[in-house]
Amino acid sequence: MNIVHICICGPFTDGLTYQENELVTEHVRLGHTVTVIAASTTYGEQKHIVEAKVGTTQLQCGAKITRLPYTWKIFGWISTKIRAQKGLREYLETLQPDCILFHGLTAWGLLSVAAYTRNNPRVKLFVDCHEDFNNSARTWLSREILHKRFYKPIFRRCVDQIHEVLCITVESLDFAIEFYESPREKTRMYPLGCTIEAxxxxxxxxxxxxxxxxxxxxxxxxxxxxxxxxxxxxxxxxxxxxxxxxxxxxxxxxxxxxxxxxxxxxxxxxxxxxxxxxxxxxxxxxxxxxxxxxxxxxxxxxxxxxxxxxxxxxxxxxxxxxxxxxxxxxxxxxxxxxxxxxxxxxxxxxxxxxxxxxxxxxxxxxxxxxxxxxxxxxxxx
The missing domain is CATH 3.40.50.2000 (Glycogen Phosphorylase B;)
Incomplete structure (x- = not known):
């Protein structure tokens, strides 16, 4: 199976033990063709966010990673909140995935992915939710402007193309259903996990x-x-x-x-x-x-x-x-x-x-x- 992980809601960093890293590694181990599409930011020393080179390289686990530039980089820091990646939909056309896992509910780029799956209904789109009322929408500006008037309308416009909304905690499940109005029938728990060693x-x-x-x-x-x-x-x-x-x-x-x-x-x-x-x-x-x-x-x-x-x-x-x-x-x-x-x-x-x-x-x-x-x-x- 051809699987694409889209990681533009945060600085994807090779070698960490975050959920996106571990799932990519497991999909490679299972024998699938795996591509990560990420933003042009990553964690540097002491977890400071730094710029990463745009282009395609290989991760330690063997998956391919392609970092795409921000569409509106002229806006500086704001572009990391808008999360629109230049050429995202066109790149999906070249990859022709069977399955897409979009990590995070909060990105303009979700529109591009939903548009692709709308024209390719055989492709299953999963979206995971890490957001909850403890880590998101805590200030008036974040809640009323960023989430309620920007991220949420994007999600609602895309929801028909989403196969499942996967929530990492009980709190994020409540957030997705209550705040983003994610349909209950396609929203479920999908917890952060661990590697089980012998x-x-x-x-x-x-x-x-x-x-x-x-x-x-x-x-x-x-x-x-x-x-x-x-x-x-x-x-x-x-x-x-x-x-x-x-x-x-x-x-x-x-x-x-x-x-x-x-x-x-x-x-x-x-x-x-x-x-x-x-x-x-x-x-x-x-x-x-x-x-x-x-x-x-x-x-x-x-x-x-x-x-x-x-x-x-x-x-x-x-x-x-x-x-x-x-x-x-x-x-x-x-x-x-x-x-x-x-x-x-x-x-x-x-x-x-x-x-x-x-x-x-x-x-x-x-x-x-x-x-x-x-x-x-x-x-x-």
């Missing part, structure tokens, strides 16, 4: 990580990862951790702190020998960290790493949100806000024997619902 690979990663860092099997290793700005509540997590005296409790930080967060958190990290700061990790090293950990901590909001952690059987310690409940049910370790973290860590220590049951449940859920191989098959079957 049990022996996971066991090797776990043993290697814990041996290298001096962790015993009786230790409870908790990890917090990602780009750690003030919204990630690392300071509150550290304060809660340091207040718990259990010698078996360990904390691994695997991410990049902003300067402001580092200034506040570094003294706390240095004050407690149970805390290990690894800094930013490559995707493969992050997998090893997650395999070696027992619990994954997300004090505020959501991250794709939660699903990755579940793939390695981590117990999830996270804010009580609908999407987290969809993932882990009522495991009694979700919390309203960071002020409840001391009580959560106390439960973890006191119920250490019960962690194995939660870990098995998370591994089973991930294998059934979050495996990127199975998610990729849903697009082609």
């Amino acid at each position: 049990p022996e690979t996971v066991a090797y990663r776990r043993a290697d990580f814990r041996a290298r860092n001096g962790f015993l099997e009786t230790d409870i290793v908790i990890t917090q990862t990602g780009k750690l700005d003030h919204t990630k509540k690392l300071e509150a997590a550290l304060q809660a951790f340091c207040a718990n005296p259990s010698p078996n409790l360990k904390l691994v930080i695997a991410g990049r702190m902003t300067d402001a967060v580092c200034a506040v958190c570094l003294p706390l990290i240095k004050s407690d020998p149970r805390i290990l700061d690894l800094g930013w990790q490559t995707p493969d090293k992050l997998r090893t960290v997650l395999a070696g950990a027992d619990c994954f901590l997300q004090p505020f909001g959501q991250t794709v790493t939660t699903q990755m952690a579940m793939g390695y059987g981590c117990v999830i310690l996270a804010q009580d949100l609908p999407s987290h409940r969809w993932l882990v049910g009522d495991n009694d370790l979700l919390f309203k806000d960071a002020s409840e973290l001391p009580a959560v860590l106390k439960k973890v220590v006191e119920n250490q024997a019960g962690l194995d049951q939660l870990k098995r449940a998370n591994s089973e859920f991930a294998a059934t619902h979050l495996d990127y191989k199975q998610l990729a098959l849903q697009i082609v079957n």
